[in-house]
Amino acid sequence: MSYSTQTQAKAEAGEAAGKEFLAFTLGQEEYGIDILRVQEIRGYEPVTRIANAPDFIKGVVNLRGIIVPVVDMRIKFSLGTPTYDQFTVVIILNIAGRVMGMVVDSVSDVTTLSPGQVKPAPEMGTIFDSDYLIGLGTLSERMLILVDIDKLMSSSEMGLIEKIAA
Amino acid sequence: MTIDMSQFYQVFFDEADELLAEMEKLLLALDVSTPDSEDLNAIFRAAHSIKGGAATFAFNDITEVTHMLESLLDRIRKGEMALTSEHVEAFLVSKDILVMQMDGHHHGSSVDQDAVGSVCQRLKALSQGMLPETTDAVASPAPAPESVPEPARAEAAPIADADGNFHFRIELPEVPQRDVDALATELGLLGTISQEGLADKRVVFTLITSEGQDSIVAICSFVLDPDDLKITHGGAEGSPQAAAETSAEPEHADAKPSAEDPGYGIFEPENTGAASAPAVTAEVAKAEPAAEAKNFGRRASDKEGTSQESSSIRVGIEKVDQLINLVGELVITQAMIEQRIGVLDPIHHERLLNSVGQLTRNTRDLQEAVMSIRMMPMDYVFSRFPRMVRDLAGKLGKKVDFVTRGAATELDKGLIERIVDPLTHLVRNSVDHGIEMPEKRRAGGKSETGRLTLSAAHQGGNIVIEVSDDGGGLNRDRILAKAKQQGLDVSDTMPNADVWQLIFAPGFSTAEVVTDVSGRGVGMDVVKRNIAAMGGTVDIRSVPGAGTTIAISLPLTLAILDGMSVKVGEEVYILPLGYVIESLQPAAADVKEIAGQGKVVKIREEYLPLIPLYRIFDIEPGFTDPTQGIVVILEADGKKAALLVDSLVGQQQVVVKNLESNFRKVAGISGATILGDGGVSLILDVSALLRSSRQLNADPVFF
Numbered sequence: 001m002s003y004s005t006q007t008q009a010k011a012e013a014g015e016a017a018g019k020e021f022l023a024f025t026l027g028q029e030e031y032g033i034d035i036l037r038v039q040e041i042r043g044y045e046p047v048t049r050i051a052n053a054p055d056f057i058k059g060v061v062n063l064r065g066i067i068v069p070v071v072d073m074r075i076k077f078s079l080g081t082p083t084y085d086q087f088t089v090v091i092i093l094n095i096a097g098r099v100m101g102m103v104v105d106s107v108s109d110v111t112t113l114s115p116g117q118v119k120p121a122p123e124m125g126t127i128f129d130s131d132y133l134i135g136l137g138t139l140s141e142r143m144l145i146l147v148d149i150d151k152l153m154s155s156s157e158m159g160l161i162e163k164i165a166a
Numbered sequence: 167m168t169i170d171m172s173q174f175y176q177v178f179f180d181e182a183d184e185l186l187a188e189m190e191k192l193l194l195a196l197d198v199s200t201p202d203s204e205d206l207n208a209i210f211r212a213a214h215s216i217k218g219g220a221a222t223f224a225f226n227d228i229t230e231v232t233h234m235l236e237s238l239l240d241r242i243r244k245g246e247m248a249l250t251s252e253h254v255e256a257f258l259v260s261k262d263i264l265v266m267q268m269d270g271h272h273h274g275s276s277v278d279q280d281a282v283g284s285v286c287q288r289l290k291a292l293s294q295g296m297l298p299e300t301t302d303a304v305a306s307p308a309p310a311p312e313s314v315p316e317p318a319r320a321e322a323a324p325i326a327d328a329d330g331n332f333h334f335r336i337e338l339p340e341v342p343q344r345d346v347d348a349l350a351t352e353l354g355l356l357g358t359i360s361q362e363g364l365a366d367k368r369v370v371f372t373l374i375t376s377e378g379q380d381s382i383v384a385i386c387s388f389v390l391d392p393d394d395l396k397i398t399h400g401g402a403e404g405s406p407q408a409a410a411e412t413s414a415e416p417e418h419a420d421a422k423p424s425a426e427d428p429g430y431g432i433f434e435p436e437n438t439g440a441a442s443a444p445a446v447t448a449e450v451a452k453a454e455p456a457a458e459a460k461n462f463g464r465r466a467s468d469k470e471g472t473s474q475e476s477s478s479i480r481v482g483i484e485k486v487d488q489l490i491n492l493v494g495e496l497v498i499t500q501a502m503i504e505q506r507i508g509v510l511d512p513i514h515h516e517r518l519l520n521s522v523g524q525l526t527r528n529t530r531d532l533q534e535a536v537m538s539i540r541m542m543p544m545d546y547v548f549s550r551f552p553r554m555v556r557d558l559a560g561k562l563g564k565k566v567d568f569v570t571r572g573a574a575t576e577l578d579k580g581l582i583e584r585i586v587d588p589l590t591h592l593v594r595n596s597v598d599h600g601i602e603m604p605e606k607r608r609a610g611g612k613s614e615t616g617r618l619t620l621s622a623a624h625q626g627g628n629i630v631i632e633v634s635d636d637g638g639g640l641n642r643d644r645i646l647a648k649a650k651q652q653g654l655d656v657s658d659t660m661p662n663a664d665v666w667q668l669i670f671a672p673g674f675s676t677a678e679v680v681t682d683v684s685g686r687g688v689g690m691d692v693v694k695r696n697i698a699a700m701g702g703t704v705d706i707r708s709v710p711g712a713g714t715t716i717a718i719s720l721p722l723t724l725a726i727l728d729g730m731s732v733k734v735g736e737e738v739y740i741l742p743l744g745y746v747i748e749s750l751q752p753a754a755a756d757v758k759e760i761a762g763q764g765k766v767v768k769i770r771e772e773y774l775p776l777i778p779l780y781r782i783f784d785i786e787p788g789f790t791d792p793t794q795g796i797v798v799i800l801e802a803d804g805k806k807a808a809l810l811v812d813s814l815v816g817q818q819q820v821v822v823k824n825l826e827s828n829f830r831k832v833a834g835i836s837g838a839t840i841l842g843d844g845g846v847s848l849i850l851d852v853s854a855l856l857r858s859s860r861q862l863n864a865d866p867v868f869f
Contacts, residue, residue, distance in 0.1 A: 046845065047846075048737075048838075048845060048846040048847060048848065049737065050829075050832055050835070050848070051782070051783030051784055051785070051832070051834065051835075052783065052784060052832075052833070053832070059846075060825070060829065060838060060846050060848075061846060062840045062844055062845065062846050064495070065491060065494070065495045065498075065823075065840065066823070066827070066828065067823045067824070067825055067827070067828060067829070067838045067840075067846055068828050069828060069829040098827070098828050099828045100828060100829075159830070160829060160830065
């Protein structure tokens with residue numbers, strides 16, 4: 001299942017005819033993810049810690065009856081000291097039927113990027129492995145680093161999903 | 167075909183499955199020498215219903231087998247033929263064939279046509295072998311149900327021609343040509359069909375078929391109201407015999423006089439007045455009561471059918487699960503409200519508090535009622551064993567009485583389905599290894615017939631299922647010898663209970679001969695593993711020469727469990743109450759350090775390993791000293807241990823949520839639940855904790 005969405009995501013990235021991206025910031029950088037993977041955006045609530053999990057996995061929360069893991073991207077990618085207050089934002093993602101939360105510094109807006117505005121990602125320069133990048137989105141003054149969120153979240157590096165469709 | 171019939175397939179398969187199971191149950195319960203006519207009728211009805219359904223969906227192979235089955239049964243229940251064990255055997259085999267055919271249609275699995283053919287032969291031989299004048303009785307379709315008096319049925323039954331075919335005249339109400347064509351195609355599958363138009367644009371089919379009228383009605387009912395349909399039986403062409411009029415609504419019968427097709431000898435009771443000769447009227451008079459009696463019978467049976475249908479509905483399991491989830495949410499929300507109002511002044515807010523109290527009770531009732539939807543009686547599982555035991559015992563030349571107790575005990579549907587395989591294994595084992603051959607039993611001073619008991623009963627929050635035989639019991643010496651041979655760690659002084667547990671070791675079998683029934687030694691370990699996966703335990707009691715009892719203890723449901731919440735540092739975990747024996751604060755003298763091995767706690771003359779939860783889960787604890795905290799004594803897989811926690815919070819029912827649906831498996835955690843305050847609490851996997859405690863000291867990190 002996740003495999004098919006990945007290939008689908010790739011195919012979409014190829015055409016990307018005026019796709020919408022949700023822009024958020026981590027540290028000094030601005031990122032974009034496919035809006036269709038975003039289920040909702042919430043404030044940060046206290047989580048239940050999961051023993052012996054890597055520290056970027058904050059724990060699990062109750063999202064209207066379902067148990068959802070929450071990862072903190074700031075810890076994962078070592079971007080400053082993560083703080084948790086009423087302004088901390090959690091993006092709830094729905095990837096291949098799995099729901100997960102992602103803590104980021106802030107969410108700015110939703111932007112539409114035409115294929116012409118998406119440039120291939122350079123081989124260096126961002127904290128994300130370029131495997132997980134779709135490209136760079138240019139929008140007048142701004143530059144969005146477009147992340148292949150499906151691939152990133154289902155990667156073994158994140159350890160969120162056990163052995164993808166082996 | 168104009169209607170997509172496939173949408174009804176599932177219903178047919180479900181119903182046929184139930185009917186076949188019912189049929190088998192009745193067949194096995196049948197006393198061959200003095201069969202209960204009610205049972206015979208029930209078996210007949212089951213076969214008949216399957217036939218009707220199969221014909222509707224054009225599963226002709228199923229129709230064929232059920233038809234023969236039905237004919238034979240019909241003769242037996244009418245007393246034309248005596249029931250023999252041969253018959254029962256043949257019926258059971260044909261049931262298996264039907265299951266196979268059904269699977270063939272349903273899942274596309276392969277159907278052994280040779281077996282089908284041989285069963286048909288067998289049934290044919292049985293129905294012909296006994297009485298010579300079988301042709302028309304064999305071909306005779308289902309007569310009316312039992313409420314019809316015998317003579318009336320005899321008269322109303324249609325007459326077959328020499329080939330065992332019937333001639334039906336089917337008068338349709340006014341329907342579009344498209345439907346007429348569709349019906350003609352469908353009915354054409356049953357036999358030879360011809361079609362003619364009537365003056366008022368209605369259509370009449372003439373069908374020559376070996377099928378019963380019910381099949382025709384069943385097919386037509388997809389297009390039009392069967393009540394508008396007029397089906398009349400004709401004898402063989404040119405036969406002088408009158409046929410009975412069986413339209414359910416006689417007032418529709420006035421449509422056309424029978425003059426147009428006199429060859430079929432059809433008489434229209436309402437219309438005979440002017441047209442017919444007095445002699446014909448006399449015949450009509452004779453036919454009418456029969457037709458009425460039959461109509462009456464049909465109505466009565468329709469009514470019975472309706473009341474059965476309305477007493478249960480089929481609902482997808484996802485819908486039930488969704489309902490259970492929602493109710494789970496409601497319970498949590500309700501608990502939240504209760505917590506919030508706990509701080510209010512009881513005198514000031516008396517009415518609010520009363521209302522909330524009411525809400526609490528209603529919520530609990532609702533939760534219980536919803537949970538009971540998922541519950542199914544154990545009979546669902548038990549009912550498949552009598553047949554298996556019978557066949558097995560026959561194959562092995564043993565005599566076994568099979569007894570079930572507590573078949574009404576209810577268990578969660580999910581568990582019911584998963585218990586089937588382990589139970590099958592245990593029952594097979596008992597018949598094969600447990601119960602001895604008749605001679606050996608006689609020599610041992612027991613009755614030749616062994617006794618195998620399958621029972622289910624509630625015990626607290628668990629259901630206990632026991633497979634019990636009065637056979638030879640487990641052989642301690644042989645198990646020990648075998649264990650040594652396999653290099654297992656055993657000693658001659660082991661307590662019996664430990665010896666018995668050895669048979670759950672992988673690849674362990676003490677059977678001297680490997681049969682196709684059992685003895686390969688794969689199985690008991692699988693049984694144990696499956697049951698452990700369901701959160702259950704297996705216990706063996708055995709007395710040499712007197713028998714063996716294997717007791718499976720399972721939680722009633724997987725969705726809700728009784729939990730004890732414990733606190734370590736700031737974190738709250740849930741312990742499934744089923745594993746908890748007691749909790750206490752040990753005295754300093756009872757806690758002993760074993761050099762390099764961690765601590766043990768002496769409780770009731772037993773030394774139990776101490777598992778500090780804070781160490782396993784890397785929590786900042788309130789207390790590290792067992793004498794300040796609380797130890798909870800846990801038991802799983804026959805092993806005990808003391809779990810050190812800071813304090814006990816309380817005891818509550820929790821709705822188990824799967825952690826893996828959005829995350830992955832976490833070692834030491836079996837699931838999660840949502841607490842009254844909306845927060846998440848993790849449920850501890852006690853078996854895993856106890857297992858890990860053995861390696862804990864070597865490797866303090868859990869992963």
